[in-house]
Amino acid sequence: MDSFVYLTGDRFPMVRDIGWNQVNDIYTHHDRILDFDVFVFVTKGSMQVVEGTTEYIINEKEHLFLKKGLHHWGRPETLPGTSWFWVHFNSPTNDYSTYKEQSPLPEIDFFYPDHYAYRFPMPKYGTSPFHRTLENRLQLLVEDFGKPTEHGMVQLSLQVYQLFLELHKATTKAWSKSTENVGKGEAVAGRVMTYLKQHTNEDFDSEQLSSHLKLNYSYVSATFKSQAGLSIIEAHTKLRINQAIDWMRNTSLNVSEISERLGYKNPYYFSRVFKKVIGQSPSAYMSHFYKSK
Structure with a gap:
């Protein structure tokens, strides 16, 4: 037990x-x-x-x-x-x-x-x-x-x-x-998060990340998931959606403009991704905010 x-x-x-x-x-x-x-x-x-x-x-x-x-x-x-x-x-x-x-x-x-x-x-x-x-x-x-x-x-x-x-x-x-391996895992996960936050405006590229870290992607992926509890792609997607929410709260950007800034292929694809992560469409989500006109 x-x-x-x-x-x-x-x-x-x-x-x-x-x-x-x-x-x-x-x-x-x-x-x-x-x-x-x-x-x-x-x-x-x-x-x-x-x-x-x-x-x-x-x-x-x-x-x-x-x-x-x-x-x-x-x-x-x-x-x-x-x-x-x-x-x-x-x-x-x-x-x-x-x-x-x-x-x-x-x-x-x-x-x-x-x-x-x-x-x-x-x-x-x-x-x-x-x-x-x-x-x-x-x-x-x-x-x-x-x-x-x-x-x-x-x-x-x-x-x-x-x-x-x-x-x-x-x-x-x-x-x-005091635990070397744990420390290494946390360091790798931290480097991944830093990279992902710097690349929220583009699609994820595993080869580019691997090259940037100078580490094998399979190792990086497994280490990150063990530390964070989700995959690198899931983390990248959530960071992008989080940035979208920040713009929804604090700017007058519309859905198409936010989609374009985040590097999505088109606003319809962005809306599908947003709804999958948040559970509702971008326009429905934006209606919850108190914003000055």
Whole structure:
């Protein structure tokens, strides 16, 4: 069973409880199988816990996510004086069958409901410079948990979601820097995106891209898709449509003029592509905007 805890772009984790604990004697983690996920952050000392058959030693300023439904237990190895925060929460959903595995690329995605239908695994275990701020932030959340207010748990859950998003960004960035192959993949994808943004006014040419990057196109294509979750051609098309939308919002250009600027063969072909990507014709889409006359 996958031991990662997943969050999604369209729902926030729902906090059950949150707190802080310190032990004065040797401590043994509870032997249990939970129906909720757990976030643990050690502020002092060292905690030992086993998930399934994998042992973790969580040292000071390190975190661990424990997944619901897995067997969690421990030995009497957690040091006296160890202190930690915990957050018990329910993940947004168990059914990810319709969710994308990559977060949307901000340069090319449009903010429709399916834009948010993606999931991402929280870093299972680790630390980063961001972790130095966690103790104070978690302490404030614990204090808020003890103050019953209207919509209090919703607000607390949103704050925990924001904290998890920042944790994900910080820890993933630190991990990527230490992983050479991941770093290379991100670099290739970044170079592709730079090239595509410079060529939105023309049809895509794979040989031209390959020559520009001085890399085999099959390698570039596979690397980009693994990083971005869509093909290079799909990304190029979305960038062109995104440029079209920008002109629709901010200029008085009509559909034919926009089509011509983007290098499409004719406005009818442009309209077919636009409708395939957006779901409605350019003229219908333009009617949504509030524009001065």
